[in-house]
Amino acid sequence: MRAFRSLLVLAAVPAALAFKSQDFKTCSQSGFCRRGRALSARASESPSWRSPYSVDASSIALSSDQASFIAAVKSSIYPDVKFSLDVRIHDDGVVRVRMDEVDGLRKHYDEAASWALLDEPKVSQQVQWKVGKDGVSAVYGAKKDVEVKVAFEPLKVTLLRNGKEQVVLNNRGLLHMEHFRTKESVAKGKEGIAVPEEGLDIDDDAQVVLGAHPRTAWFEGEQEDSWWEETFNSFTDPKPRGPESLSVDIDFPNHGHVYGIPQHATRLDLPTTTGENAHYSDPYRLYNADVFEYLADSTTSLYGSIPFMHAHSADSTVAIFNAVGSDTFIDIGHPTAKSSTSHWISETGILDVFIFPGPTPADVFAQYTRLTGTPALPAHWALGYHQCRWNYVSSDDVRTVQKRFDEEDIPVDVFWLDIEYSEEHKYFIWDRKHFPDPVDMIKDVEAIGRHMVVIVDPHLKRTNDYPVYKQATELGILVKKGDGTTDYEGWCWSGSSAWVDFFNPGSWDWWKSLFKTESQGEQWSWVDSTVDTGIWNDMNEPSIFNGPEISMPRENIHYGGWEHRDLHNINGMLFHNLTSQAAMARTDPPKRPFVLTRSFYAGSQRFGAMWTGDNLGTWEHMAVGVKMVLANNIAGFSFAGSDVGGFFGNPEPEMLVRWYGVGIFSPFFRAHAHIDTKRREPFLLDEPYKGIVRDMLRLRYAMLPVWYTAFREASVTGLPVVRPHFVVFPQDENGFSLDDQFFVGGSGLLVKPVTRKGATEETVYLPAEDQVYYDYFNDYAYRSTSSKGKEITVSAELHQIPLFIRGGSIIPTRERPRRSSPLMKRDPFTLRVALSSDGSARGELYLDDGETFSHQQGQFVWREFAAEKPTKKSKGVRISSRDLAAQKPAEAVDHVALTTYDSSNAFAKDIADVRVEKIVVLGLPAKPSSVTIESGKELRWTYTPGVASSDKKGGTASVLVIRDPKLAITGDWSILVQA
Template identity: 40%
Template structure:
């Protein structure tokens, strides 16, 4: 839903004609300088650290090192914990030894307690402690004064912690106001005068003699208090006002920060969500990247402003190593990035290298969070797949989506009524366009009361859903987490009676303004609240719902139209007494978690849910899909959809997409067609549009353009078996579905910053057309000694090379990698479910060695029966003129009538004959055709069940 709807929603309530101004109002959102803790931390310069590690306090057991850290400036003690973790990971935790109250530690994100790995002391001197980390040959050096940590792989320094001395930890304290300081000073002066008056003349002195007792309320304490008062009274430490909102900060300053140095690294990625390039830029001279879930009206491109979701995972890559830094903190967070190569041209770097001079490239990363503790995981790779596996072991893998959700989704704000839904659905059949899901936005409800239906526009929702079900299609309806305050509304009454709403600092229910008008906000951090919310999705509670209706959660940052920065006040109070400032970035995760649990529970735990969320955090991949929010119908927004989804994929969220056509504004026809073509090759494929935009159904733009859109849709559906297999691998291994080129080609430096083309799995390279009036593209095909094939023309290209490819309006540049086998279903149907028993075509693209491999995963597409081995996982291998099929899971069982209707072998010489061998059957000859120009063999109707083991031999 649009942040822009704030204005539009008010206009609709009062029947005001309003054309929204499509530009972000930056004044609604803080800069670092307006965020007091970010401002304080940024003032703290490198080399200013006052922390030392007391090596003599070290305690070591099998998997954990504990050392006391002392701030020599104020003598506050911190506890450093270093955990060796299985799988080449290290965890660092820093907390106060004796805080005034417990500091928040993020729950429910980690999928379990990480498995420990042994730590062993290897050496020690007066200022250094050396330990071995696990079984990968890494070493940890702990330096006492000034405190720092260094991790080495062999003799190579991989990563340093606090090497710039930017550890910043604001200990919890009681406020010392001006009055108390003055009283302390007056009492101290009076005590000294009394003591002097009653002493003998020989003992009189202006200063206490050595050995005299100094009263705790005396001058020295008064001076310390006066100094402390000045420090504690810096603006924003004890309360902070932004525009008309004041954050009371009852516990005072509590921010934490730490720096990490990455020698040898120039390229870092991750920390979504930002509408920016995939490769993170240096923030010197600009604001840091901000992680604070916000409903940003008409967000701008190419800047570091916060957006709807936050994943505090940063990845670094060079030709030798890939690593990750996972900063587990759910409070407002800023990330500064600096580099000693920033601003240097490629020519300058080459000259420096040739001359043998200059310093080693290095990137420095500084994390700053408003509250909580320092809890950071160092993912030490060393390969990209290792880092993905390591992060997945902590936060889980992408949930295996139901098969239908990988098809095309048709949405707008809003389909008007049941007749409108039926007409749009019929329009897809009339124009021979496949789709799987039609969506309903907030207007389908009874006055923005979620879990209800408008009695006039949607009086018979089950009838509407039944018509879709007969066509093997689905519906998604919106359920937002703001609840209309209405004594006649069952949901509101239930939440209030159970005391499940978020509270104000004074203990009353927190209220804000959102789509229904005055609304309250369920406290999703409370597990009892989540359980109750989940129960509301049962069929007897959510009247009118059926098993082919699924859900999307919007506005779950949470969005509060009249709140500070359009969100909840930080001093609002959640379950357990925690302030909202501690949990803010978790709220959207919890909403999606509870909704997914509800869809799961309504089926008795049998059916996979589908839930789309706008706000997210680390771990959100376990619960469904994410989209990039309220984009605009502009060419730059189409371009930006690629790096935004790549950044999400790198941090574990593979099921990502952008609103096709742009949410705001009216796309010109060329842009709309190009967006369909691009969206067909992104994981989540949904068209969506603002209430004020003209209708955009594909048949409304002329027959020629509809034909182009149909072709893009059909390409998507043909590749659904490949998509589904990639998502299965993401579930099992944590590998991203949509991935940057450098993930597949980690030694190719030219790919490290490339984000206008990408890989789907390891077999397909996609370069969408994202320029208006494009007549051609510069396409780069990576891989030394590799070959690629245009999937439309089968033309062969040797790699590596950059070439100019002419394009027309039909063009969707996609290339299959030599050495891969992709199963497709090429028969057009009305929905994915209608393709369930359709036959397969195997596309075998040979590499330079005349070999190829591929996989296919199949199950029922909707249940969890695969967890009981009810699935097929097939391997295909072509080598030495033989194509073989075998099982990758001998225990798996899944019956299917699907068969192989064609085998297309690209890059092959013409054989004399082709034969088929099936176990238990005699060898049979197969008919084939050979295209000399394309070096392509087409084997027709081998008629092999896809579950069969077989060998096809070319002679």
């Protein structure tokens, strides 16, 4: 199967066969990053350094309502170059700062935000800017505790809360927007100009010629470092526009931890890249790239880029979103334990920074996702187990794999096909020799509620017998070479390939039409598919085997005349976006699409799922995958996961079992493997490994109500589906760097996946709170304290996963094993009521049809379960269910404004017979005297008293089991436990 691939790429792209650091640029190999870092070095070495940028106070122009202002910015280095500053505060307190060159030789790329944002944000009408002698300021917020100051000279933007600096732009004077110039003007300006010995001691009245002033040489450097051309390996990057990079320092003077900026294989709490004790020597890079077999600890840029960074302290959380789409390097420092610095260096673009004032993590998530969108609510089946490899080789192979899952009673929801399904890698076109009956094959999978996902990559084989390429050529929607007229040709799996320019609006309707499953006459459509087939978008960085850094030449031209260098990091998101729209357009009314992407940008969370790419089957990659998924979750992209088992390699049974323990607690859960690996479907394992994995998968399926409810919350509030410690306990400093354990949504489930070879026990950190944590499997109760957190050591044999229910939580599950999740739709529920230290608990359950958008018309069920003491001194508990949607209709679903909710909607009626079959109460302080429905009907129950440990610091909790109360999951009811 791979013979074709080997012949195709062996000579051109040996880099695609394994990770080679020399195939990807470091900062020192990138001209614009060298320039930016050199500027930072000169600044730090000079005690008298100050930014040359200042606001012309006489130019301040307030809007008519005084809610925003624009001003002219001048540079003492280049006084003839004009810049504009635009500062505004949104309705929710987010501050937007934009600066661009005015009347330059050409435009800087200014469209990155328009692709990421849902809509143009509304400017607050409650804020009024005041112009003073030294700057402009505004005070706002419900408590009038937030202030924004824009200093005139030098230009500096500061966000404060209660007088304390939170975020500062240009704090260290590293702001620099390289203006457009010509070679001729630079050459002319250099004639006869002497550089003084002291670069700072310059007569400001001296004659200034662009590129010639002594201060210029000191500020920008004495050499033209890759201004007009740059060479890397065998590739030459022509730069007819000259230097145009953007550098800005964004500091957090009172926040000692920074997180975010995925995608990197590193810790969640980002290590430093500057200073004597720097963890890394190179900055973090954001440049979407196909990094084959990437390192498990590196600042190397990977497949996606989200320029969104949190800064956190025990006092507050703030964040920034730097709306730039070009290659970007980010240095991070910690001058003190309580402060953080960042220096952003981008190849092109304008300054367009959003400052999120918080002050809590939840506030930041809400502020960010109001701008870029919340994660899409996925189809319910997409939260099940996905089975993939490169490649299932035939229709019979797919049917056999499905049969083996059923024979071993192992649940699975989705089977995947990689690139070998297609004829000569012409996507949409089936290889009829091996897949003679694609629609019948897909329908065989769908017959028992399962789905198939088929890959569609962005490269189009350049041959006129491929209708997709032929139509794209005729429409003139392909990416062009640097001349702006010739279609670009590169090499990928298809051989000689072309790429659709999805920035061109002319491509949009055409691309959506390709996925139609009915004939459209001369217009080609994918009739050999079904409307329920999911789509996998890979290689969309874009990956180009014979291109610089395995990608597209930066001088290529996109719609609007923009170079690829301007929008590289956004490119993959548009492919994902349009494919998602195409999948929805297959039916009317539309169904929720499932589209997996490898490349992404801010806003990609609106369109589907992502995975962390070509990981290795190593313990290090297993562990860092957990951290990477958490990083994506706090960057707004919750539907994330890593390949279970590792894409490369042949993991031993212990490693594979542990990886399934990671996978069942990942929002996106897929096993995937390289074509050269041995088959490793779970049914192939020997015992006891097969039985352990089966039990793990059943646990995932039992907990699907928890996952689906967490996704509903993420789709409305932006809160991540998996939450690191600092999100849930923002004031517990001992947990700020924790990234190997996390909480699942707001459920109260705390999990620590085991990622160490040979482990038989694990250490788990319990938060600083006066609370009890129950072991999910054996009901042992551990108690934390409010004064400080507590580490506990728990058993973690191969069949065990450290999993706890936080006291005060109610967990809804479905315990009956099924072959796939759609077969569970009418199954009864079990409620686990984990009483808190004060004897109370609550939980939520969200249900809808799991497929359509009918929930946006109120077709859903959203329940709240509560447990509380009947009286203050009672040792009993009242457990109740109420309609949460009726109480909070406006908070029920995203993208719609429900004003009322009908609890008897069609979906609720359809599942009216779904019941609660068991209630388990943990931590009841005494044996009940009676258990009744509020009406007085006695229920069947058993009670097992708790057993204290010898040290009195914990012990097995008491367990009350209420059997089959025959209560509707959709109904209001109450159970009274007297004790």
